[in-house]
Structures are given as C-alpha cells and as structure tokens.
Amino acid sequence: MAHNNHRRDRHQHENNNHIHLNPDFDNLNLNENPALRGAPEFFENLFFNGDFAAANEDEEMFDAAAALAVHNLNNNNNNNNLPNNDEVEPSCWVFGYGSLCWYPGFQYSKCITGYIKGFVRRFWQGNTTHRGTDEKPGRVATLIEDKEGITWGCAYKITGSTALDYLKQRECKLGGYIILETKFFPRVASYDTPFSGEAVHVLVYVATPDNCHWLGEDTLNNIAEQIVECRGPSGHNVEYLLRLADFMREEMPDVVDPHLFELEFLVLEKLNQRQIPLWSVMGVAPERIRRDSHEEIKRPPTFEFTSRIPERKLRCLNI
Secondary structure, eight states: HHHHHHHHHHHHHHHTTTTTTTTGGGGGGGOOOGGGGOOOOOHHHHHTTTOOOOOOOHHHHHOOOOOHHHHHHHHHHHHTTOOOTSSSSOEEEESSSGGTOOOOOOSSEEEEEEEEEEEEEEEEEEEEESSSSSSSSSEEEEEEEEEEEEEEEEEEEEEEEEEHHHHHHIITTTOEEEEEEEEEESSSOOTTSTTTTTOOEEEEOOOOOOOOOOOOOOOHHHHHHHHHEEEEEHHHHHHHHHHHHHHHHOOOTTTOOHHHHHHHHHHHHHHTTTTTOOOHHOOOOOOOOOOOOOGGSSSOOTTTTTOOOOOOOOOOOOO
C-alpha cells in the first residue's frame, strides 16, 4: 500500500501543473493546437468539420448494430419507469472507459460515473488514427472479459442520432471497435437519475482480436515503451494514458486499477529518464466535464437497509 501511495504522490508532484483540466478551454482555438496539426484530410473533416460522408463497406453493419442496440436500450429503460412519449426523440446511455472519460466529443444531457461488471481495462488495442501512425501504432484501452472484473468509467445520456453517428466514425470505423450492450451501475444514486440506484443498460465500444488494429497482450514495460514512442493526429499517446489515470484519481480516488496505474508509473519513469518534459506531450487541456450533478440532490432517508434487532423480553433473576 505504501508503494502505491509513493507512486501516486510522485505522479501528483510531477504533473500537478499540466494534467489538470483547464477551465479556459472555451477561449482556445482547436485548429491552433500543435498536437492536431498535420492531420489527414479525412480526420480533419471528421473532427473539425463534422463531415461524416466518407463511405465505408461496413456502414450498414454499424448502422444495424447501433439501431438494434438503441432499440433494446429504449425498451429496457422504459421498463425502468422512464416516461414513454412517442414525441420524444429516442435516447440511450453510452459507457466510456478510455478517452471518452475526458473527451467525449459529442453533445450529452447527463454524465454519471460508475462501473460495469464482467470486464477489465487493458491497453491491448492499437491505434493509427488518433494516438499513433501506421508505422508506429499507439496503444489505447479496450475491455477484456473477466467474470470477476469491474471497470470504472462514466456513462453519457445522449438523444437522437448525431452522437451515435459521431461515435460510429470515431470508435468503429477509425478505431476498430464493435458495439456491445451491458449494464451500468452508478456510483451515486438519487432521484435525479432515471434508475435511482438500479443498473441501466448502456452501449459500450469494445475492441476484439478480430480487428486489424489489435496488438494484444504484452509486458507492461513493453506497452509503456510503445506509449512513450507514439504520437498521432490527436496528440501523444502519453496524453491518452495520463489523462485517463487523472480522471480515475479525481473521480474515484479509492478505486485501484493496477494495469492503468502501473503503466502510468512506468511511462512517467521513462519520460524522466529521457528528459522529456511533461508539457511537451500533454497538448491542450480538455474542457472540464461536470459529472454526477445529481450528487447535489440528497435522497430522503428510507431506512430500507436498516437491520432490526429482534425484540426480546428481559427477565430479572433474584440471585
């Protein structure tokens, strides 16, 4: 435990002035971000101009999968006492466990922290369009099935098709991920959430060994080495890792993710050995996300989980 605390303290000391989020993000021009210069045309059309017109042979497959998932989510969420109004646009929840935690890139109405069961987070997916290149693919997070596993992140509530179209491009077409459906458990429950502490069905994007970007398992040291060496149109691979670790530390300070935090320690150590300043790999700080706004609403005490002691009669004995 002391060893882990030492690593966390060292990380806090080294990146205190660089990783924490910047409230002045609204005044920045993303086109002036050095980390994003030199992006290929299709990438600029997607993330700067919002042009989703690029054709892809898997287009129909992605559309069908997303439509089916949203249909199932709406049916499941309607069963959780959500209002059923035909005039309201369909909505769903999307779970993020990687860059979506700190840079969603789409409009949403709520963001709630929590976890899903049956998976663990691993940096086994390659990336050539965001945090690496074809010559040097970066390492990004995916989920690996584990019956005892729990992965913490955040769920976004989205309405309409615009956000799903964006995610289809970002995660499926460019990232190599597929769409799964699972249950999300909120960290804080209140009447402000539609499920009041119960699990809600969410969409989650997962990379499998079948996709062309898959890198697979390796030693933590080798993965850290690859992360330090890679950079892509969205910025340095180190930024992806450190901002995810920072999100976990800020939002869930009591949660331990050995794979993530061990990689963080190794990467910071390698940067220090190579005398690479942290500011040179971090890019522009993203906009601060207001998560768990429902924490401000306190639930009235119900005593539903209070245990009762059986009543007993005391008998006086004359001794």
